[in-house]
Amino acid sequence: xxxxxxxxxxxxxxxxxxxxxxxxxxxxxxxxxxxxxxxxxxxxxxxxxxxxxxxxxxxxxxxxxxxxxxxxxxxxxxxxxxxxxxxxxxxxxxxxxxxxxxxxxxxxxxxxxxxxxxxxxxxxxxxxxxxxxxxxxxxxxxxxxxxxxxxxxxxxxxxxxxxxxxxxxxxxxxxxxxxxxxxxxxxxxxxxxxxxxxxxxxxxxxxxxxxxxxxxxxxxxxxxxxxxxxxxxxxxxxxxxxxxxxxxxxxxxxxxxxxxxxxxxxxxxxxxxxxxxxxxxxxxxxxxxxxxxxxxxxxxxxxxxxxxxxxxxxxxxxxxxxxxxxxxxxxxxxxxxxxxxxxxxxxxxxxxxxxxxxxxxxxxxxxxxxxxxxxxxxxxxxxxxxxxxxxxxxxxxxxxxxxxxxxxxxxxxxxxxxxxxxxxxxxxxxxxxxxxxxxxxxxxxxxxxxxxxxxxxxxxxxxxxxxxxxxxxxxxxxxxxxxxxxxxxxxxxxxxxxxxxxxxxxxxxxxxxxxxxxxxxxxxxxxxxxxxxxxxxxxxxxxxxxxxxxx
Amino acid sequence: xxxxxxxxxxxxxxxxxxxxxxxxxxxxxxxxxxxxxxxxxxxxxxxxxxxxxxxxxxxxxxxxxxxxxxxxxxxxxxxxxxxxxxxxxxxxxxx
Numbered sequence: 001x002x003x004x005x006x007x008x009x010x011x012x013x014x015x016x017x018x019x020x021x022x023x024x025x026x027x028x029x030x031x032x033x034x035x036x037x038x039x040x041x042x043x044x045x046x047x048x049x050x051x052x053x054x055x056x057x058x059x060x061x062x063x064x065x066x067x068x069x070x071x072x073x074x075x076x077x078x079x080x081x082x083x084x085x086x087x088x089x090x091x092x093x094x095x096x097x098x099x100x101x102x103x104x105x106x107x108x109x110x111x112x113x114x115x116x117x118x119x120x121x122x123x124x125x126x127x128x129x130x131x132x133x134x135x136x137x138x139x140x141x142x143x144x145x146x147x148x149x150x151x152x153x154x155x156x157x158x159x160x161x162x163x164x165x166x167x168x169x170x171x172x173x174x175x176x177x178x179x180x181x182x183x184x185x186x187x188x189x190x191x192x193x194x195x196x197x198x199x200x201x202x203x204x205x206x207x208x209x210x211x212x213x214x215x216x217x218x219x220x221x222x223x224x225x226x227x228x229x230x231x232x233x234x235x236x237x238x239x240x241x242x243x244x245x246x247x248x249x250x251x252x253x254x255x256x257x258x259x260x261x262x263x264x265x266x267x268x269x270x271x272x273x274x275x276x277x278x279x280x281x282x283x284x285x286x287x288x289x290x291x292x293x294x295x296x297x298x299x300x301x302x303x304x305x306x307x308x309x310x311x312x313x314x315x316x317x318x319x320x321x322x323x324x325x326x327x328x329x330x331x332x333x334x335x336x337x338x339x340x341x342x343x344x345x346x347x348x349x350x351x352x353x354x355x356x357x358x359x360x361x362x363x364x365x366x367x368x369x370x371x372x373x374x375x376x377x378x379x380x381x382x383x384x385x386x387x388x389x390x391x392x393x394x395x396x397x398x399x400x401x402x403x404x405x406x407x408x409x410x411x412x413x414x415x416x417x418x419x420x421x422x423x424x425x426x427x428x429x430x431x432x433x434x435x436x437x438x439x440x441x442x443x444x445x446x447x448x449x450x451x452x453x454x455x456x457x458x459x460x461x462x463x464x465x466x467x468x469x470x471x472x473x474x475x476x477x478x479x480x481x482x483x484x485x486x487x488x489x490x491x492x493x494x495x496x497x498x499x500x501x502x503x504x505x506x507x508x509x510x511x512x513x514x515x516x517x518x519x520x521x522x523x524x525x526x527x528x529x530x531x532x533x534x535x536x537x538x539x540x541x542x543x544x545x546x547x548x549x550x551x
Numbered sequence: 552x553x554x555x556x557x558x559x560x561x562x563x564x565x566x567x568x569x570x571x572x573x574x575x576x577x578x579x580x581x582x583x584x585x586x587x588x589x590x591x592x593x594x595x596x597x598x599x600x601x602x603x604x605x606x607x608x609x610x611x612x613x614x615x616x617x618x619x620x621x622x623x624x625x626x627x628x629x630x631x632x633x634x635x636x637x638x639x640x641x642x643x644x645x646x
Contacts, residue, residue: 187617217626251636302631306639318639
């Protein structure tokens with residue numbers, strides 16, 4: 001009888017963004033930023049597992065020294081597809097397009113993004129780019145690596161360069177639209193009282209990311225067009241036989257593609273700031289430094305691109321300048337790491353799953369970042385260029401950094417997105433699998449690279465002593481795969497069977513926690529007025545103590 | 552209404568002038584100006600880009616300071632690309 005008097009599902013009685021229409025049309029033509037975020041989440045997850053499939057093919061091939069699983073040409077296509085899918089269809093959009101799309105309006109007290117239809121268009125462009133790359137993959141693929149280096153890409157290979165380039169071109173416009181939307185929204189639609197100094201650091205990070213998307217992506221789009229023009233019409237842009245300069249391609253490509261690394265990592269850094277504060281119950285140490293270091297990374301990140309070209313034949317003097325600037329970009333990243341660590345000091349730390357991912361991020365990103373300084377050093381770079389050392393370095397940043405941040409954020413905001421709690425025990429187990437699997441996969445690659453194993457080779461039978469480390473790496477990738485599959489299973493499970501979440505299950509600061517879980521279509525019943533600083537955990541703690549005393 | 556019609560006429564005229572400048576670019580490409588061929592082509596391209604930015608992108612007459620900031624940032628980052636790429640190109644032969 002008592003249970004009949006209490007509504008069984010009080011949180012789901014009100015219409016929310018998930019229950020506001022169930023038809024396919026209501027999803028495919030939605031302009032609700034939260035639904036678009038869910039559409040992105042589904043499509044990006046599909047591409048993540050497709051990219052992961054190619055990663056497993058690569059690791060299986062390298063299990064033995066001989067090229068015995070696939071033909072070497074097929075191997076070239078496998079690592080190209082792995083790189084293209086992971087970079088353009090997973091790492092670049094994963095945080096801004098999913099968590100960013102969902103959270104930016106919620107965190108600033110807005111009803112939606114500034115241009116909801118452009119937001120939907122950006123998802124359709126992403127899907128169109130995805131269809132193009134899938135078609136390219138199924139009809140022959142491309143074998144240049146995701147970097148499309150000339151003159152191989154323009155004058156020699158007969159694989160589907162133009163179609164693959166078009167896929168990246170279209171996906172690039174998707175991210176330009178996302179960046180444009182975020183910049184205008186953050187400038188124009190903040191709730192009253194939400195000044196720049198009160199913005200959550202996730203917003204600062206997405207703002208800085210959007211600047212790079214807007215300023216950098218058009219350059220790579222034009223570069224792809226130039227590759228197509230040279231291939232189709234033999235105009236001399238990159239081919240020296242036609243009066244072009246092959247290094248010009250690398251300059252243009254990396255002018256975008258190095259800052260693209262910051263497109264990937266900055267939003268994850270924003271997530272980590274949110275997690276560290278929420279699970280240590282403290283305001284972030286040095287708010288202004290953490291906020292402005294995001295912008296500093298975005299700006300300085302545009303000055304370092306030629307460190308990818310140290311052995312390509314660029315001027316020694318330019319190389320020295322780029323080497324110095326690369327060391328310089330490490331400073332704002334280090335500020336973040338030190339400030340997160342200082343935030344933990346005397347914090348009331350709890351070890352929920354999102355915090356485990358945050359700890360993982362700090363450790364792995366630090367290794368990834370510091371090995372980046374090895375590569376910024378001209379002499380060492382000459383030794384390890386195009387070896388597995390480089391592969392290990394950027395996977396520590398992109399997988400150890402971006403993916404750990406994304407998974408941490410997804411667990412943190414899952415109750416807000418779905419209105420359900422995930423199973424904490426399974427989640428902690430999967431975090432452990434991811435951390436152990438990741439290190440087992442990629443740490444041996446540092447040693448392999450330092451010993452001289454080149455990247456992008458299917459066959460290392462002339463160096464059979466490399467096999468032990470490769471076996472370890474392949475074994476680690478299997479553990480990592482289990483770590484990624486587990487969340488997929490329990491998140492889907494929680495949609496139906498997870499306990500209902502209240503508005504603020506973590507007792508966290510931030511406007512997104514002041515509305516229902518899942519939020520209503522227009523986010524807030526009344527526009528919130530912000531009268532407090534970001535991460536005011538001291539005030540929240542005092543309020544809780546007063547409530548307990550009164551209770 | 553008349554203002555709208557006038558602006559439409561202006562934009563059509565501007566569009567036609569861009570097409571004319573494109574024709575001039577093609578014509579200039581067939582005239583042997585020696586090292587000045589790329590200079591002329593780039594000059595015409597710059598004029599066209601300026602027209603597009605000022606009028607089609609409504610930068611001229613924009614009252615918001617932010618518009619100016621956006622344009623300046625765009626050109627600033629283009630300048631970084633050109634300056635640092637040229638820093639390599641022009642010093643490659645130095646030993």
